[in-house]
Amino acid sequence: xxxxxxxxxxxxxxxxxxxxxxxxxxxxxxxxxxxxxxxxxxxxxxxxxxxxxxxxxxxxxxxxxxxxxxxxxxxxxxxxxxxxxxxxxxxxxxxxxxxxxxxxxxxxxxxxxxxxxxxxxxxxxxxxxxxxxxxxxxxxxxxxxxxxxxxxxxxxxxxxxxxxxxxxxxxxxxxxxxxxxxxxxxxxxxxxxxxxxxxxxxxxxxxxxxxxxxxxxxxxx
Ligand SMILES: Nc1nc2c(ncn2[C@@H]2O[C@H](COP(=O)(O)OP(=O)(O)OP(=O)(O)O)[C@@H](O)[C@H]2O)c(=O)[nH]1
Ligand SMILES: [Mg+2]
Numbered sequence: 001x002x003x004x005x006x007x008x009x010x011x012x013x014x015x016x017x018x019x020x021x022x023x024x025x026x027x028x029x030x031x032x033x034x035x036x037x038x039x040x041x042x043x044x045x046x047x048x049x050x051x052x053x054x055x056x057x058x059x060x061x062x063x064x065x066x067x068x069x070x071x072x073x074x075x076x077x078x079x080x081x082x083x084x085x086x087x088x089x090x091x092x093x094x095x096x097x098x099x100x101x102x103x104x105x106x107x108x109x110x111x112x113x114x115x116x117x118x119x120x121x122x123x124x125x126x127x128x129x130x131x132x133x134x135x136x137x138x139x140x141x142x143x144x145x146x147x148x149x150x151x152x153x154x155x156x157x158x159x160x161x162x163x164x165x166x167x168x169x170x171x172x173x174x175x176x177x178x179x180x181x182x183x184x185x186x187x188x189x190x191x192x193x194x195x196x197x198x199x200x201x202x203x204x205x206x207x208x209x210x211x212x213x214x215x216x217x218x219x220x221x
Pocket of ligand 1: 037038039040041042043044045046071118119120163164165166167194195196197198
């Protein structure tokens with residue numbers, strides 16, 4: 001009997017396209033960052049905030065959503081070049097969708113490409129987009145057990161952002177516990193505690209991104 005391994009094929013094809021995307025980003029000197037995270041954790045708000053902080057960097061965004069163009073329009077309003085990608089019923093972006101969206105950018109004119117994935121902490125884990133960095137954003141309002149309940153996404157991230165610390169007390173959440181949980185899962189993780197609302201911790205996160213961009217440019221020569 002011949003069994004068709006559909007699942008495996010999908011992952012293998014995605015991996016190949018992701019490698020192609022990574023080469024494209026490296027060759028164009030673009031730092032691409034995959035922002036994963038729970039619904040409403042602050043992914044779009046973080047791109048808006050970073051746009052203000054990363055003055056002098058030429059940034060653009062891909063906004064992934066299941067159906068709407070609300071996030072894409074928020075970013076467009078700020079003058080950020082953006083491509084909205086609707087995934088329909090799919091709960092994650094994939095490398096092919098990103099590759100397709102790249103047609104709408106002149107990558108040579110960009111320094112940083114933010115890719116906002118579809119909001120959840122599960123599906124995006126299996127789909128490498130070819131970005132050089134993966135960042136997971138959660139907020140204290142999801143509960144301070146959110147990190148330990150979703151180890152896979154933190155294990156496959158370069159940085160974690162614990163956002164909305166301004167309301168931690170109000171929602172009875174321990175942001176430091178979340179930080180420790182993230183480091184327990186992945187000791188190599190860079191963790192940022194932030195409040196976009198109060199502009200706390202965003203400068204550190206922006207500096208980390210800027211350093212990664214400069215490292216990439218130096219490597220390219
Ligand atoms: N109190 C507080 N609210 C915040 C903070 N950051 C974002 N928000 C609010 O949280 C809500 C969701 O923010 P978004 O940036 O839309 O979240 P998202 O992760 O992009 O959401 P989806 O795209 O729907 O998954 C908005 O009402 C923001 O104003 C923060 O640091 N503190
Ligand atoms: Mg959003």
